[in-house]
Structures are given as structure tokens and as C-alpha cells.
Amino acid sequence: MSPFKRPMMLALLALLALSQARAADTRPKVLVLTGSGPSLPHAQQYPPWVHEFQNEEVARILEDSVHVDVVGDLSVLDEARLAPYEVVVSNSLFLTPTPAQLEALRNHVTGGKALLTLHSGILSFLNADFYEEMIGGLFIGGPTKDPGTFDVVTENMEFWYYGYAFRPARRHPVSAALGDFEATDELYYFQPGDRDLQVIARAENxxxxxxxRWGSGRVMSLVLGHDLRAKRNPGYRALLRNGVRWLAGYPVVQPVRDMRVDADAGRVEGALDLARLAADRETGPLEFSLAGVDGDDVVDVHLDRRGRLDLDVRGREGVATVTVAVRGSRGLASTVAFKVAVDARRHGDLARYHGVRAQVSSVEARDDVKDAGHLVDGDPATRWASASVDPSWAMVDLGRTLAFNTVALHWDEAFATRYEIQVSDDPARGWRTVFTESDGDGGHDEIRFPTVQARHVRMLGHRRKVPQWGYSLYELAVYNR
Structure with a gap:
């Protein structure tokens, strides 16, 4: 081959490979619109408001799920140029598009696509007469002078306890897939103006x-992420990644806790209902399928398309890793993996095995503390709370008679100062007290007593530390040590 033709051939091959790679990229497209517009008039004692956007970091957070284009030219706000993008991310400050550009953005979202504003991006498009309505409220203050450290609560709950909910307390799929976290960041203040707006996360309430919802589309705002340190917080990254995935049409799946089952369990029907742990933005039916089982000599796994998972335990000890694919109504899929440990003899927390059930005497009115299953779910962030009444109890049914000699209680601030630990093989025939506490101080109580054989164990509370509250426990664990 001629030495002049060889470079040309290599260039053509490289161009062909690039075009094939682009053609094979089926990820949804996301437009990150960035840059600063003219600074608004400000008091003389304050400097002009400027910002760094760290677009490279934003792209890195998202690149495993979507194709990201970062653009700093407002001319992209054109209906034809916006058409390929499922999500427009405003990572900007004081951008003032023309009326025609604003109308193109409005039509894009109303027609079924999505807008996400990041941090100071909530302060772009202020020249749009529809913008306050579009984002669901008003920016009313901030940023603070220096970044502060605070807890980010990933539940849609209001921090008061008087029995009236201003908004439904349902948890958004984006935040249901992660827990609370601590952040060092600027805290912007936002006043919601739409009752249908759903809060995904809060800080200091x-x-x-x-x-x-905006027409057939969606509008989302995330006002955290002031600087590079804030954007590298794992909690922030999970919120941003989950938010964009959900807006783009991926199902968002909550983490599945590892399971422990008895080797002689045989057929375990309804071991897991995955449909309760996944959602996409269309709220349509999802399709579930097995993506893999590493350890099928330990368990056979059966999964129907609606997310019901059954197990056939083969009777031998071991651990299987199960991976499930969840496909949404737009054809996009997410995966989730979890372990199934099979034990011939129970060890560790006996209350963490499949088939264990918790029951309680009463519950507080708040939805997030009503589930008795929080006592045995292994999640230190979930809890049960009783009504404000004495006596009250929380009981665990271990599913079979077992030997144990230790009960561990992890109390919330609403703890018992006087309580009993009781055991029984049949609650209808009575209980036997194995421990009495008359001066409890909350926190973690690890209670030891002579080894007993029983199926049921309960905490029976007689006196509360705070009279206006009930009893509240994060965990009730049972051990044989």
C-alpha cells in the first residue's frame, strides 16, 4: 500500500468506528445547559453573584446511564435541536433566553420531556412569566455565607407531630432508593407554591x-451541589443519578437487603415482591426477569414477570447472588443484585431470617413508623413507634422454637424506663418473664438471661420516658451467645 494511502485508510477506519459507536449508543440523551447570564442588580455591599458549575463532574456522575452533551449556547433552545433530548439540565445562573427560546423549552417539557435545575440553575429563566409555576414555587433566600454541615433527609415528611399532614407523606422513588446522609453545602431556601409538588429530600425542613408534573412532562429541582466537594458527596451523587435516570425513563429500584433462609425451608413462596421496590416515571407496569444466579446449587430462583420471587432451597449451606433486571415502560432496564444465604443452623441475629414476623400492640399515626417489620428489617434508619399508651408491646415470632439467651433493643429517644422481656411458645397460653428493667436509659440495651427454648419473644413496656410519646424501637434482635 502506498505510504500516502495508509494514513487516509486509518483515518477512514477510525471515522467508521466512531460512527458505529455512536449508532450503537442507545442511552437516552441529556442536555446540560450551562453558563452565566448578566448579573442582576444587587446591593452595593454585595459582590456580583458568580458561580462555577463543574460540568465535567456532573457528566461523570451521569455517564454510565445517559449520553451527556454540555452546551453553553442558548441557541440550543430550539424545538428541532431539543427534540433528541429526554432531559434538559439547567446547570447555570441568570440565563435569560429570548421569548422564542423559552417557548421552545416550555413546549419541550409540556410535550413529555423533562427539565432538571441544579443548584443555581433555579435562578435561570427568571424572565419567563411561567417559570415560578413551572418549578412549583419561589426561591426565597440563600446562599448562606459559608457552606454548613447538615443532614439531608430523603423522606417526604414534615417535621411536626400533630396529626395533620399538609402533603401526602408518600416517598418519591428517587429518594426511596437511598438513605439519609450528611452534607457540607450551601442551603438554598425554596417556598413551595403547588400542593401537587412532591418533596424528594429536605434539609433543616x-x-x-x-x-x-408539567403538562405531559416533569420538572425537578436539586438545589444542593455548590462546589466540587459537595458534588462528590455519595449522597448527592445518588440523588442526581437517580433523578436523571428516573426522568429519562429508567426504573429506579430500591436496594434489596440480603436474605437468610433455613436449609430445611424447602419451597419459599413469595420470598420477595420486587414490584414494591421499583417504579418508573410513567407509573406503568414493569417487567422483571432473572439476569443471573451465582450459586444455583444452593437455591433455585423463580421470578415471574410481575416481580414475585420464589425460592427452592436445596438443603445445603451456601450463598447465592441473585441479579434481577427491571425493564420500564420505555424499554430501559435497571438491575439490582442481592445475596441469599442458606444456613443449616441459625446464627447471628435469629430475627433476621426469612419467615420471621413482628407484631405490635399499637402504632403512632405517622406512616413512616407504622410498620412492625421495621423491628426486624436490619435497617438502622427505620423504626416502629407505638401510640402513647401503657402498657404497649412489640413481639417477634421466630417461626420455630429456638434456643436463645440475648435480646438487643435499639431505642429511639422515646424509650421505656420500665419494661419486661418475655418469651412464649404460644402467646394464647401465656408469657414467661426472663428479664425486668426498672430504670431504663434508652440507647442500646443488650439483655442477657439463662438460655431458653421459645418461638416468641416480646418487649412489654410499662412506663415511658416521655409521656406525650409512645415507645419507639429501631431494632429488636435475638441471639444465642
């Missing part, structure tokens, strides 16, 4: 992430 202020919304820091929220979402609402």
Missing part, C-alpha cells in the same frame, strides 16, 4: 429536591 427546607426542600432541597422536589419534582412536579
Amino acid at each position: 427546607h426542600p432541597v429536591m422536589w419534582e412536579r
Whole structure:
């Protein structure tokens, strides 16, 4: 081959490979619109408001799920140029598009696509007469002078306890897939103006992430992420990644806790209902399928398309890793993996095995503390709370008679100062007290007593530390040590 033709051939091959790679990229497209517009008039004692956007970091957070284009030219706000993008991310400050550009953005979202504002991006498009309605409220203050450290609460709950909910307390799929976290960041203040707006996360009771429907599309805001350190917080990264995935049409799946089952369990029907742990933005039916089982000599796994998972335990000890694919109504899929440990003899927390059930005497009115299953779910962030009444009890049914000699209680601030630990093989025939506490101080109580054989164990509370509250426990664990 001629030495002149060889470079040309290599260039053509490289161009062909690039075009094939682009053709094979089926990820949804996301437009990150960035840059600063003219600074608004400000008091003389304050400097002009400027910001760094760290677009490279934003792209890195998202690149495993979507194709990201970062653009700093407002001319992209054109209906034809916006058409390929499922999500427009405003990572900007004081951008003032023309009326025609604003109308193109409005039509894009109303027609079924999505807008996400990041941090100071909530302060772009202020020249749009529809913008306050579009984002669901008003920016009313901030940023703070210096970044502060605070807890980010990933539940849609209001921090008061008087029995009236201003908004439904349902948890958004984006935040249901992660827990609370601590952040060092700027805290912007936002005043919701739409009752249908759903808060995804709060800090110091202020919304820091929220979402609402806009026509056939969605609008979401995340006001955290002031600087590079804030954007590298794992909690922030999970909120941003989950938010964009959900807006783009991926199902968002909550983590599945590892399971422990007895080797002689045989057929375990309904071991897991995955449909309760996954959602996409269309709220349509999802399709579930097995993506893999590493350890099928330990268990056979059966999964129907609706997310019901059954197990056939083969009778031998071991651990299987199960991976499930969840496909949404737009054809996009997410995966989730979890372990199934099979034990011939129970060890560790006996209350963490499949088939164990918790029951309680009463519950507080708040939805997030009503589930008795929180006592045995292994999650240190979930809890049960009783009504404000004495006596009250929380009981665990171990599913079979077992030997044990230790009960561990992890109390919330609403703890018992006087309580009993009782055991029984049949609660209808009575209980036997194995331990009495008359001066409890909350926190973690590890209670030891002579080894007993029983199926049921309960905490029976007689006196509360705080009279206006009930009893509240994060965990009730049972051990044979």
C-alpha cells in the first residue's frame, strides 16, 4: 500500500468506528445547559453573584446511564435541536433566553420531556412569566455565607407531630432508593407554591429536591451541589443519578437487603415482591426477569414477570447472588443484585431470617413508623413507634422454637424506663418473664438471661420516658451467645 494511502485508510477506519459507536449508543440523551447570564442588580455591599458549575463532574456522575452533551449556547433552545433530548439540565445562573427560546423549552417539557435545575440553575429563566409555576414555587433566600454541615433527609415528611399532614407523606422513588446522609453545602431556601409538588429530600425542613408534573412532562429541582466537594458527596451523587435516570425513563429500584433462609425451608413462596421496590416515571407496569444466579446449587430462583420471587432451597449451606433486571415502560432496564444465604443452623441475629414476623400492640399515626417489620428489617434508619399508651408491646415470632439467651433493643429517644422481656411458645397460653428493667436509659440495651427454648419473644413496656410519646424501637434482635 502506498505510504500516502495508509494514513487516509486509518483515518477512514477510525471515522467508521466512531460512527458505529455512536449508532450503537442507545442511552437516552441529556442536555446540560450551562453558563452565566448578566448579573442582576444587587446591593452595593454585595459582590456580583458568580458561580462555577463543574460540568465535567456532573457528566461523570451521569455517564454510565445517559449520553451527556454540555452546551453553553442558548441557541440550543430550539424545538428541532431539543427534540433528541429526554432531559434538559439547567446547570447555570441568570440565563435569560429570548421569548422564542423559552417557548421552545416550555413546549419541550409540556410535550413529555423533562427539565432538571441544579443548584443555581433555579435562578435561570427568571424572565419567563411561567417559570415560578413551572418549578412549583419561589426561591426565597440563600446562599448562606459559608457552606454548613447538615443532614439531608430523603423522606417526604414534615417535621411536626400533630396529626395533620399538609402533603401526602408518600416517598418519591428517587429518594426511596437511598438513605439519609450528611452534607457540607450551601442551603438554598425554596417556598413551595403547588400542593401537587412532591418533596424528594429536605434539609433543616427546607426542600432541597422536589419534582412536579408539567403538562405531559416533569420538572425537578436539586438545589444542593455548590462546589466540587459537595458534588462528590455519595449522597448527592445518588440523588442526581437517580433523578436523571428516573426522568429519562429508567426504573429506579430500591436496594434489596440480603436474605437468610433455613436449609430445611424447602419451597419459599413469595420470598420477595420486587414490584414494591421499583417504579418508573410513567407509573406503568414493569417487567422483571432473572439476569443471573451465582450459586444455583444452593437455591433455585423463580421470578415471574410481575416481580414475585420464589425460592427452592436445596438443603445445603451456601450463598447465592441473585441479579434481577427491571425493564420500564420505555424499554430501559435497571438491575439490582442481592445475596441469599442458606444456613443449616441459625446464627447471628435469629430475627433476621426469612419467615420471621413482628407484631405490635399499637402504632403512632405517622406512616413512616407504622410498620412492625421495621423491628426486624436490619435497617438502622427505620423504626416502629407505638401510640402513647401503657402498657404497649412489640413481639417477634421466630417461626420455630429456638434456643436463645440475648435480646438487643435499639431505642429511639422515646424509650421505656420500665419494661419486661418475655418469651412464649404460644402467646394464647401465656408469657414467661426472663428479664425486668426498672430504670431504663434508652440507647442500646443488650439483655442477657439463662438460655431458653421459645418461638416468641416480646418487649412489654410499662412506663415511658416521655409521656406525650409512645415507645419507639429501631431494632429488636435475638441471639444465642
